[in-house]
Amino acid sequence: MLSGELGQGMQKAIELLVAIGDAYDAEKMIPITRAHAASSGQEGDLYFVELLANGGAKCRVPTSTNPVYDIEFFHRLFEVPSDEAEVARRVMEAYKTVGAILSWSCVPYLTENIPLFGETVAFSESSATPYVNSVIGATTNREAAQSALAAGVVGKTPKYGLHIKQNRKGTVLIKVEAALKDSFDYTLLGQFVGKQIGYGIPVFTGITRCPSTEELINFCAMSNTSGAVSMFYIPGFTVEARTVEEAFQGDIPKDKINVTDAELKQTWEELQTASGKIDFVMLGCPHYTLKQVAETAKLLEGKRIHGGVSFWICTSATTKTLARRMGYVDTIEKAGGCVVVDTCIDEPCWTVYKDKVGMTDSPKCAYYRRFRDVVVAGLKDCVEAAVKGKCE
Amino acid sequence: MKREEIRLKCHKIVGGYGEGEALVSHEPICFYLTDPKTGIVREKTHELAGKNLANKVLVFPSGKASSVVQIDGLFKLASHNLAPKAMIVKDVETVLIVSAVLAKVPLVDRLERDPFEAIHTGDLVKVDAEKGTVTVKREVS
Numbered sequence: 209m210l211s212g213e214l215g216q217g218m219q220k221a222i223e224l225l226v227a228i229g230d231a232y233d234a235e236k237m238i239p240i241t242r243a244h245a246a247s248s249g250q251e252g253d254l255y256f257v258e259l260l261a262n263g264g265a266k267c268r269v270p271t272s273t274n275p276v277y278d279i280e281f282f283h284r285l286f287e288v289p290s291d292e293a294e295v296a297r298r299v300m301e302a303y304k305t306v307g308a309i310l311s312w313s314c315v316p317y318l319t320e321n322i323p324l325f326g327e328t329v330a331f332s333e334s335s336a337t338p339y340v341n342s343v344i345g346a347t348t349n350r351e352a353a354q355s356a357l358a359a360g361v362v363g364k365t366p367k368y369g370l371h372i373k374q375n376r377k378g379t380v381l382i383k384v385e386a387a388l389k390d391s392f393d394y395t396l397l398g399q400f401v402g403k404q405i406g407y408g409i410p411v412f413t414g415i416t417r418c419p420s421t422e423e424l425i426n427f428c429a430m431s432n433t434s435g436a437v438s439m440f441y442i443p444g445f446t447v448e449a450r451t452v453e454e455a456f457q458g459d460i461p462k463d464k465i466n467v468t469d470a471e472l473k474q475t476w477e478e479l480q481t482a483s484g485k486i487d488f489v490m491l492g493c494p495h496y497t498l499k500q501v502a503e504t505a506k507l508l509e510g511k512r513i514h515g516g517v518s519f520w521i522c523t524s525a526t527t528k529t530l531a532r533r534m535g536y537v538d539t540i541e542k543a544g545g546c547v548v549v550d551t552c553i554d555e556p557c558w559t560v561y562k563d564k565v566g567m568t569d570s571p572k573c574a575y576y577r578r579f580r581d582v583v584v585a586g587l588k589d590c591v592e593a594a595v596k597g598k599c600e
Numbered sequence: 601m602k603r604e605e606i607r608l609k610c611h612k613i614v615g616g617y618g619e620g621e622a623l624v625s626h627e628p629i630c631f632y633l634t635d636p637k638t639g640i641v642r643e644k645t646h647e648l649a650g651k652n653l654a655n656k657v658l659v660f661p662s663g664k665a666s667s668v669v670q671i672d673g674l675f676k677l678a679s680h681n682l683a684p685k686a687m688i689v690k691d692v693e694t695v696l697i698v699s700a701v702l703a704k705v706p707l708v709d710r711l712e713r714d715p716f717e718a719i720h721t722g723d724l725v726k727v728d729a730e731k732g733t734v735t736v737k738r739e740v741s
Contacts, residue, residue, distance in 0.1 A: 223701070224698065224701050227613060227614055227697055227701050228694055228697050228698075230612070230613060231613040231692045231697050231709070232692075246667060246668060248668045248672070250668065250672045251672060251675055251676060251679070252671040252672040252674075252675035252676075252699075252702055253668070253671075253672070255675060255702060256702055332667060334666065349694060350667075350693070350694060350695075351667075351694060352667035352671060352694055352695045352698040352699075353667060353668065353671070354671065354698045354701075354702065355694055355697075355698050433666065554668070
């Protein structure tokens with residue numbers, strides 16, 4: 209296949225997969241059933257997807273895409289640097305040309321591109337990789353956008369890493385004594401665990417209640433941002449190992465970490481960089497689910513967001529369609545908020561806020577440092593601050 | 601003063617040939633935290649802070665940071681002709697491989713000696729990824 213008889217685009221995709229396979233001494237390529245490319249609308253992203261698109265490559269398996277941004281929507285609201293907008297436009301066009309699913313969503317595993325237990329896939333994006341491995345029980349490596357796209361185009365990936373059973377063994381035992389009340393506690397747990405272990409596969413004990421979808425998404429997004437956690441086990445709730453012993457494949461864990469409410473509190477305190485007047489609230493990193501949009505609407509019911517605060521919820525086009533149908537979008541808009549699709553906090557469309565102070569429920573959103581300051585707190589606190597115009 | 605030259609075997613990850621002055625970092629590198637217009641490392645707490653990695657043969661343990669920023673960082677350097685001439689690492693991961701392929705920078709690992717002992721900042725290093733060799737030249741007094 210390396211000879212290029214399938215076209216230049218396919219050849220480039222194969223070259224990339226062969227380089228990765230060589231690096232890991234992969235014995236062969238294995239078929240995949242789907243992929244998710246963490247498209248970003250940046251220059252490196254543009255270069256590779258255009259290389260494939262102009263070379264005539266087409267996705268052989270369903271391949272979804274990450275947020276970029278709706279250029280027309282943002283141009284109506286404020287200035288977006290024209291060279292950045294041009295990159296975004298070309299990126300979106302090229303993904304269309306290669307036949308990707310234009311989901312522009314970072315949680316495609318919930319709606320647009322859902323693997324089943326045991327599927328072999330190539331999913332990039334911080335929350336997607338650990339969610340697919342751990343919650344769904346499909347297998348994927350920690351892909352880059354380009355390696356996932358190449359795999360989607362070729363329909364194969366090198367057999368290495370988490371596609372091999374013994375590499376899916378737990379590496380560290382995490383004993384949870386914290387209460388883990390809500391999805392924000394799981395955000396803090398992810399932030400703490402990722403920072404503590406860096407690379408690794410944590411196995412949890414002490415979690416007594418089945419975590420919700422949103423709690424799991426938050427844990428995945430944060431542990432794979434503050435660290436590189438591609439997989440984890442909560443025996444009893446996640447699918448792949450029923451017991452701690454099974455998760456460690458019979459080995460005795462060398463490292464143990466305890467997490468109490470004190471660690472989570474300290475993790476939160478470390479994230480507090482400002483207080484007082486805020487200019488904007490940004491929710492939906494990762495993209496809000498329908499349930500989270502509903503919760504926000506309920507909190508905003510009959511309230512009015514402060515005149516000096518812009519209030520944004522990022523979500524997928526699929527979720528917004530349902531949220532509008534169910535009346536949540538109207539409630540949020542009536543309160544002065546906006547539900548925006550296809551985009552993410554790490555896109556150049558938000559440059560208007562670069563000298564402003566914001567508030568979010570996602571430390572990942574704060575980590576990108578596109579803004580002067582970002583306060584991190586739970587959803588309820590964010591809504592309260594939006595109404596008052598300040599956080600305390 | 602005499603010249604010392606050693607030749608070491610390595611494992612090719614991304615092919616090509618590159619030569620230049622060695623720059624050694626014992627810490628992982630995030631290319632997004634370099635100035636894309638000069639190649640100077642901007643990460644204040646990094647051991648290479650203020651040093652210029654443009655056109656060097658970079659010796660470092662591994663990459664770090666999210667895939668999007670890492671790839672974009674090296675790609676931007678390459679588009680200004682400021683990428684390293686070659687990279688010698690200890691641990692590879694997928695994101696660094698993709699970064700090197702896109703930026704067309706030769707990348708090797710598994711040097712037959714510890715790269716941090718065999719190579720010092722300032723040595724003249726030739727990396728022939730295709731042949732799987734690294735040649736290190738230095739003046740010894």
